[in-house]
Amino acid sequence: MKTFVKSHTNMLYLSELVLFTTCILLTQYSVQGTIYSCNTTAPCGCSQNKVNINSRIVGGETAASHSWAWAVSLRKPSVGHFCGGTIISPHYILTAAHCLEGVSLSRITITAAVGTDTLYDSEGQRVIASNIYMHPRWNTVTKENDIAIIKLKNAISFGGSNIAKLCLPAISVFDATSFPSPNTNLVAIGWGSTITGGSSSNVLRQVTVQSVSDQVQKCSNSINNVDLQFCAAVNGGGKDTCQGDSGGPLMYYSPVYQQWMIAGITSYGRGCGLSGYAGVYARASVYISWIKQIVGADGVVIAGEDDVVTPGGNTANIGSMSSIFSMMMLAFLFLIRSF
Structure with a gap:
């Protein structure tokens, strides 16, 4: 029984380490990457x-x-x-x-x-x-x-x-x-x-x-x-x-x-x-x-002129998505620790 508990604890710590490292990498290397549509x-x-x-x-x-x-x-x-x-x-x-x-x-x-x-x-x-x-x-x-x-x-x-x-x-x-x-x-x-x-x-x-x-x-x-x-x-x-x-x-x-x-x-x-x-x-x-x-009349345009503004999002911020993912992973870790 003690061996099982020790093994289970080690696996838990290993999974936490892997998930935490993934979160850090996503946050560090994806933050601020933005695609503008x-x-x-x-x-x-x-x-x-x-x-x-x-x-x-x-x-x-x-x-x-x-x-x-x-x-x-x-x-x-x-x-x-x-x-x-x-x-x-x-x-x-x-x-x-x-x-x-x-x-x-x-x-x-x-x-x-x-x-x-x-x-x-x-x-x-x-x-x-x-x-x-x-x-x-x-x-x-x-x-x-x-x-x-x-x-x-x-x-x-x-x-x-x-x-x-x-x-x-x-x-x-x-x-x-x-x-x-x-x-x-x-x-x-x-x-x-x-x-x-x-x-x-x-x-x-x-x-x-x-x-x-x-x-x-x-x-x-x-x-x-x-x-x-x-x-x-x-x-x-x-x-x-x-x-x-x-x-x-x-x-x-x-x-x-x-x-x-x-x-x-x-x-x-x-x-x-x-x-x-x-x-x-x-x-x-x-x-x-x-x-x-x-x-003159050569076609210079002010932003918004003769334009139909499309509602909805305009950028896909990779940094925001990775931050949300990181928070979800940290919440998951917390739940694991609770059991």
Whole structure:
């Protein structure tokens, strides 16, 4: 009888250990993995392929194939990729003013590569720039108004599933200087280097950061205009945009509209991913009127316009599911101990 009890007790402890270890592993390695499903009937802010983000990956991660259909690689002859951009309409690309500082299209050709995730292939479309619109108040010293628009010679074809427009934010003029609010999750994409001074990434990468209050030192020591700019980073550093990501979008996912919208344009920062310095972004919401003035009737879209919002869930959070599973397993262990 004693032998049976001892054996039963050992088996009980072993089963507890196995289940506890499983719970820990699920929690540690699955938390924060998120698949974003968007409204595929929306005129902007939704790619055909779902966005899959694991924000635990240090320094960012390779983007799922064609999950960011509005990503643009801006290229020069003999240089190749030099900045990022965003498709906002068939003829227009949004980017940073500092990317185009001193560029004359009469002397150099700028090509927008769209519908591709890699820098060295022939996939997608290549469209030549025909005009550049720099913000009239762009300041090369303070980096204020670091925004520019490129007009394309020919319209982008949206016939394939790999190309789409990104929405402009659905923000009132009264809230324009406060979007995004501090501690909002945002996603940046680009082909920039993964370390300071490194070469460009061949594949499109993504990184999740949070908007930072301008009162926090790592933002206040870098930002010059809190109305026109905002900061984003992660606690402890290690995740950031870097050289080559400039001009690309920093995006917010709206659970209300189930669409992605542009929150910021990658502008500048000190180093890449340093814990004491946040990245600085042009605040897209304050430029909506200027963008509309340039683009006109070419099809730029505000999030939620001409859109039917689908009720129900919008993300599948693997972390939440694993946490629920872990709690269920722990409850099961407690019940076993009760017998």
